[in-house]
Amino acid sequence: MATSHDVLVIGGGPGGYVAAIKAAQYGLNVGCIEMEKVLGGTCLRIGCIPSKGLLESTERLHQAQNEFADHGINVSSVKVDLAKMHARKDKTVGELARGIDELFRRSKITRYLGVGRFLSPSKVTVVGTGEEIQAKHVIIATGSKSATLPGIELDGERVGTSTEALNYPEVPKEMIVIGAGAIGLELGSVWQRLGAKVTVLEYLDRILPEMDDEIAASALRIFTKQGIIFKLGSRVTSAKKDGRRAIVTCDGAPPMSADRVLVSVGRTPNTEGLGLEVIGIETDKRGRIPTNEHFQTTVPGVYAIGDVIAGPMLAHKAEDEGAAVAEFIATGYGHVNYMAIPSVVYTSPEIASVGFTEKQLQEKEIPFKKGKFPFIANGRAKVLGDTSGMVKVLAHAETDRLLGVHIINNRAGDLIAEATAAIEFAATAEDVARTTHAHPTLPEAIKEAAMAVHNQAIHM
Ligand SMILES: Cc1cc2nc3c(=O)[nH]c(=O)nc-3n(C[C@H](O)[C@H](O)[C@H](O)COP(=O)(O)OP(=O)(O)OC[C@H]3O[C@@H](n4cnc5c(N)ncnc54)[C@H](O)[C@@H]3O)c2cc1C
Secondary structure: OOEEEEEEEEOOOHHHHHHHHHHHHOOOOEEEEEOOOOOOHHHHHHOHHHHHHHHHHHHHHHHHHHOHHHHOOOOOOOOOOHHHHHHHHHHHHHHHHHHHHHHHHHOOOEEEEOEEEEEEOOEEEEEOOOOEEEEEEEEEOOOEEEOOOOOEOOOOOOEEOHHHHOOOOOOOOEEEEEOOOHHHHHHHHHHHHOOOEEEEEEOOOOOOOOOOHHHHHHHHHHHHHHOOEEEEOOOEEEEEEEOOEEEEEEOOEEEEEEOEEEEOOOEEEOOOOOOHHHHOOOOOOOOOOOOOOOOEOOOOOEEEOHHHOOOOOOHHHHHHHHHHHHHHHHHOOOOOOHHHOOEEEOOOOEEEEEEOOHHHHHHHOOOEEEEEEEHHHOHHHHHHOOOOOEEEEEEEOOOOEEEEEEEEEOOHHHHHHHHHHHHHOOOEHHHHHHOOOOOOOOOHHHHHHHHHOOOOOOOO
16 A cells, blocks of 8 residues: 655755655655655755865865964974865765754654655655655655766766765876866865866856856956966867876867866756656756746646756755745745845855846846945955955845845855845845944945945945
8 A cells, every 4th residue: 555645755855855844844744755875965965065075174274284374373284184084074964964864753754765756646656665655745856967068978987077076085186177167166176275286178258157247257367376277168079088097178179188077067957767757747958847936847736846947056945945835835825036046156265146147137127236345445354364355236226126246255155145135135235234234244345335336335
């Protein structure tokens, strides 16, 4: 006999596990099928958390090698124990994964280990164990996997994805990163700080295509100064293992070789083996499951959230969709404000953004004013010894409502939270400018940039 649930979630990543917990909070009987032993999905196992672990460790290394002396702290010799660095990162992942297990246990969510496959819109089998699970509502939260390009031969060793780049057992002498998006730049930075000569090949004539042009151009200058080599406008035609090295070819350029190649050209939704064809769901041309604003697919009772649907492939976007879909199932309400989803690149400096870029506003013909404030004029940035970067605030030219905030600074990822809350609450630039900010803090630069929208910055 089939087990039965009010809600069955397929996929235990940030979208799926949050949807499961939230649905349980509404008193629903919830099951979750996850094919990996560890819950937490791409984000926890092979994404956000391990990459930030390595970024944190290597940033400390960089500081010890280059910045401590300025503070009068002399460290005679700094040595890297890469195995220990990896172990620390893995320990963090393990602890957080056990935390989700505990949350599931407390929420009385039934966990199924295996691949979920639809038998009908309300019945899913766990491939391998053969269990059949009946559910009134099924949420697809199967996430995404690394994309690749024609001509690239992933061998999982010399030519690999972010999953391999999180675990190189030794520091490559030379590393080629294909794709100058967030993942490529973060992991390129990690290995560059550890001593690799890193070359980034990017098809476009810029890095970080989703980010504000001016901020991305500023980031490019800073990363280049740090020693990362950028070859923009490079169309990669092949990459393959060549003995203990790899060879990469690009249109109109001599072949390049490196110890390791990281292919970071985006991610594709995970729908293979789900049996979507059995229930009549067709994916769009990018392989995503189409949904309406309530995350309902074309099949009644079947929903989809996270990386497997349209929108930015970000953990917090997946989480908020997970919470919203559970709320919708339980109450008939629940939505996500896509205007207020921040995006962060955790390089040094960090790059963070929320709302529209200048270019998007120009394309939409929305009149706007902008205010900028550089961290060089911020007292806390001076004390921290890190005055690079700026805040840019974009506000509607007539209503003054905040339309976008873009920050480049080592703590931009934390700073963007204030701007996100302001946009969520439909604040104006004046609201932010009139809000008291503690001194001396980095967020004062956001206040000053908001004042600069009306040419009223004090410290500039
Ligand atoms: C290196 C890297 C760094 C990243 N850094 C960040 C970051 O700093 N911040 C950020 O916001 N985002 C980051 N991301 C993106 C983030 O990881 C994803 O946006 C997020 O994990 C998407 O969540 P999800 O729940 O939709 O899918 P996923 O996290 O991909 O989870 C889907 C889960 O479904 C399971 N699954 C798939 N198919 C089935 C099936 N048929 N049956 C059962 N289980 C199945 C998978 O095993 C997986 O556990 C990063 C990604 C990578 C690769």
